Amino acid sequence: MSSAYIPLIVDGLADAALIFFVAVGLTLVFSVMRILNVAHGSFYALGAYISVVIGLWLTGRGGPVLGLAALVISPVLIAVLLGPLIELTLLRWTYGRPEALQILVTFGLFLILEDAQKLIFGVQPYSQDTPMQILGITRIGGIVYLNYQLILVLMAVLVAVGLRLMLKRTRIGKLIVTVVTDQELAQTLGIDSSRVFILAFSLGVFLAALGGALASPTVGVAPGLGSETIVLAFAVAAIGGLGQIEGAALAAILVGLTRSAAIYFAPEFQPVAPYLVMLAVLLVRPFGLFGSIGLRRI
């Protein structure tokens, strides 16, 4: 392989890391609750906003390293505050109702959150660059990359592996998997599925907000971020197979590499790349790379 492709791959993976954060929470929430959360992108945007606000505040108080902490503090804060609130007040009443309604309820939430952000944070872009400045740079293939970008890739891998391990090994993970597989059975085994729902939704919110928070040092946070993000998340989640964490990871890599290849060879097609990949994958595998669906019992 020519060394000219190295930056392409590095860029693709760095892009994939951010895309993965966007999609994984969406796919997780779908797998547990069977709800396609249109407001997911808004949590991403919120995560970005809050982490900048907290980050700047902490950097001003305790220095840049403390600013880094904001990247984790803010998603936790958002998840704890909004996750249970939204699950209990809105989503709970939509379980088992038609998809059109579920999607619309989250669309309504999306509209509200979009304007709420505008009202709270105004319309000027927010940004913080301390995290990427203190981590320095690395040269790969003659091109300067921020160590922060490379760490993001590492973080994405950690989150993917961590989620997998959590679902497989921990108590709460096992309970979530059981509820996902069979909610009724789970209840008969003594699992409080409503608490699992709150938890899983909050975890989804956390992942979305974490994605936003981690992206915030490298992107500008401005109104409209949420609506851009959510369609990308849909595409990636669908490519991977809705509800599939490994699928989301693979899809993110696929989309990331396609996007960066497009910028190198056909820049005009960069924005279409995720959707073209999605159409191609869904035409061959209608339920995504890792998805499947059974026959109806008659």
Added chain:
Amino acid sequence: MKHLRSMAALAFVAAALNPAYAQTGKPAEIGMGVFTFTSGPAAAYGMPGRNAAELVIEKINASGGIGGVKIKPIFVDEGQGTDGVVAEFRRLAADSNNQAMIAALSSGNCLALAPVAEQLKMPTFMWNCDTHQLFLKDRYQYVYRTNSSTVPEFIASVLYLLSVNPNIKTVAIINPDYAFGRDAGLIFKETLKALRPNVEVVAELYPKLGSPSFNTEISRLAATQPDVIFSNLWGADLENFVRQAAPRQLFERSKVILALGESVLQRVGTLLPDGVIIGVIGDGWWKSPHAQANAQAKDFIETYRKRFNEYPVFPSFKMANTLYAVKAIYEKALATNKNRWPTREDLIAAAKNLKTETLTGSLALREDNDGLVDQIVGATVKDSAHPFPVMGQMVRYPASLLTPPVGTDPIAWIGKLKPDMLNTLPKPGAYK
């Protein structure tokens, strides 16, 4: 029957909602639609415009308004999308209290609104429409551009570049993907071709307006290693680009031209090394000798800084200058009419061939309704008085030398530019 009655009631309510009918003589106030982005990534550029409008209108009203009538601005957010903007324009135009429109920021909205303004016979002053396509094919009676167009703006960038770096070989372009960015790319390339035919364009990137991340584009630019990177990104896009590109040392490897760079200097300027070429597309630089010599401008700058906690950027001046120009047009019309309140037709007649002083220089409206404004270009330099770099090595190119004459095709005109043109123009650093 019941239906009829409810219909009548509705009609009554509607009539009650309807604003007062057309007045003769002096109105109670001048309603004025002001169109700019107050939401979305473009708001980073649109808000300074809105801030300036608020401030200038306050000042005009405080000093008695125009001919004794106060201005009442109605701000319209262009962020709602073109159809919403057009709908709002129509709604405002239907209200006879509204006598002029200050529209719009994005070239897409300008191109959409111009024919509507013409239809509705609504005097409309384009405060920020730079695309030269505005008057390229269509002739308007009611639409004026109170600022310069892309043609002089980006010819100026090339002229400055060639003055400071005469021996460049390769250039790359990264512009937003719409008329303004595409026009700028074309003008930049055509001008280079005319003045330095052997310069090669090695990459042209047109990321979508409002992209949050340019990281892959930055890698591609870094991999290509051009002598020069030209960009007319603006608003949040430009901020993001600078934030993402500066730590990756893009500004150190290539000479970078940020044609709209002045608007973000106060926000991200510290990330830029010295010597990055910075433009204001026009003459709206708050520290320019003209502005500093103008008492009204100094007052404006000071008030602006106090209220909004930053210095006015060039979009603020575009808006402020437009409003003062509109005031001048009203005053000219009043004078011509011997103080009879001008109709819309009087207003546009007065605008024709207007010449007026602005806060940062002068504005001339030509017979094709286009505006003539000088172009200031400079390069970043640290300034001990401010925590951000300012423009140094400035040059002020006269509008007349950079603007194609009325009725000529601008691109063809650029093609005829001669390399020795550079010798006849003022040099970087000449504007002090």
Added chain:
Amino acid sequence: MTAILSVRDLHINFGGVKAADGVDLEIFPHELVAVIGPNGSGKTTFLNLCTGYISPSQGSVTFEGQAITDLRPRQITRRGIARAFQIPQLFTGHSLIDNVMLAIAAQRGIWQPFRPLAQREYLDEARRTLGLLSLDEAADLPTATLPEGMRKLADIAIALALKPRLLLLDEPTSGVSTAEKFPLMDKIVSVLRAGKITALFVEHDMDMVERYADRVLVWDAGRVIATGAPGEILRSADVLERVIGVS
């Protein structure tokens, strides 16, 4: 006499379970055939295979001399095989008569975008069909509110409205009270006889089998293990042991 339906060497596995393991059988015109066998022996799977809901991994299904093995349910339905389901398959958003009218429309050509479904002709025919099964009283009720027994009947009414030449009934009387079973089956059988419709029905109640079937197919573990007249089959020790659970 040539068979109306013949099945050769049909195989299908579900996750290691052999739901059809070399099924061979023939159904002859105007027969009323009962299918019996323990739960999970592959009876419903057999109906699914005959109607194209699932495809066999091996083997063939022939209807009226033509192979229908790989056709889809709608294609097979159009050739004259109708089916009623173990779990009634109804259009729950529609009234009972609309359900039947849809079947009538489907049979006559559904591609009419601008004539109402509720046209005189369809209404009359739907009422007639419902009348055959004494469902006329419930005609205008939404199917979602019908009790289970009526839902089973509604499902059969829909199948009959398609005017099939072969009708497959999956446990037609399950969910119907014992007292109602015989009158119900009497009605179904008289419609079948009057319309010269060949039929196959899956049944658990041996009294029903004995009374109505011309012939019985005994199913076990994906195979037909015996066939014959009800009188003789229901006295076979092996069948009793495996299917009915008495030794």
Added chain:
Amino acid sequence: MLRLEQVRVRFHDQIVLRDVKMDVPASRTTVLIGRNGAGKTTTLRAIMGVLPLENGRIWLDDVDLTGVRSHDRARFGVGYAPEDRRLIPDFSVEDNLLLPAIALRLAGEERRRRLDEIFNLLPEVAALRHRAGGVLSGGQGKMVALGRALMVGTRYVLLDEPFQGLAPALALSYADTLVRLRKSRPDLGLLITESTPRLLDKIVDNSLLIERGEISSLARKAA
């Protein structure tokens, strides 16, 4: 004693259980016989609390379970093995068995004790303990599902159609297991639904017939 009083359940707008009265004594095996759709499964699901009652009460000794939420009923020692085994395919057999213990936060010691007891009763399951739930055959899965029900069911175990879909030989071996269970856990109350109750002859104490959502007592089914 597990007791149902005037239990009425509506499902998809239909009444599936009509004012059912039923006693399921501890230390006894009660078999609920009925055809498909008669309401057997619904009865078990109602006891487990996954279907709401329209009317009536469910008592476990002197505790009124009616108001106890579904997942809390497991705490009262009622285990349930649904007809289709419903294991978690990604989890090992052992993890599947331990699920209720995790959910109920049983102490490690207690977990081990119950697990050992299950493995003793079901040696074939012990041999499979590290296999994934998804790769088991039908018969193996049924056994694991039984084991899982026993993990919760200290007082009652409800089995839905345990022989459904089992080949005759497997069904016989499953029936033998139930006989051993009956012996090793004499105090346990068993409620088993079955459409072919013959295999339960050895352990049945009480047969009930359910038809169209109504239960009647039945001494012994006449052959």
Added chain:
Amino acid sequence: MTLRHIIGLALIAAVLPLAVPWLGFVFTLAVGKGLAALGVAVLLRGGLISIGHALYFAVGAYATAFLMRNDGINEFLLLLLLSTVVATLVGLVVGVFMVRYRAIFFAMLNLAVSMVFFTLLSKMYHVTGGTDGLRVATPTLFGFAPSRVQFNSVLQYGSLILMIGAALIVDRYLRSPLGEALSAVHSNEVRLEYLGVSARRVILIAYAASAALAGLGGTVTAFAVGHIVPELSYWTISGQLVLIAVLGGIGGTPGAFIGAFFLELVRTFAVGFAADAWNVIIGIALLIVIFFLPEGLYGLLHRTGKQGSTP
């Protein structure tokens, strides 16, 4: 029933602008959106939710612009017809793939296709004018060239006639065997197949019809605004169309238009009074309707109508 309501709505829409002229424009936009939302409502009958129908909305609009610019067709009625035909054809082609999917996948695939289209409209600058969009000039009417003001009146009243026509035709279609088969897809696709009816073909026809309606709506909008931009096909517009359909109530064909009029009016007033919060207003209205008025605004009208008629 439908006839009474839709004509009532048309009368209101015809009379009110006499007093408040700018409402005429708002109502024309509402009809445009309402036509597209009616298309979405048709699919909702089949249990299919499309978050991509802005695609056909934009196809109709761009078809008009291209036909005028490239083919020199200027006749208003011909443009309406041709643009609708183009949208229908695109709907048929895309529909052939869409009919394989249901539920969430149908929704997401529509979203993806519309986003591809949106991106292409934005990126193919030299063909589509990119994000600047294209101008739609004033067309001719039976060969006459009306002034813009005259044309606006024609469009304003003409669109009300289109609204009545579309509502009645769709109403007929939904009551026909084909239309009833569509809702049968929703309640039991297996049974429908077992009636010998191809569910996919039933959906395809509904899909093409919905594309036609959305395309017609887009064309009306293009003429009304006079300028079209890629945002017409952005997913939030698709979301709005679904929102309008549900807000209005998919119980009857007037619902889509009632929803559209409601939304456009709220939007117009919100822009004046709460410019930064109009999405909040719409979002809350939507949630209220979903949770408290399951039959939508039209259901409300229906219910009060019924109460009024009982003695």
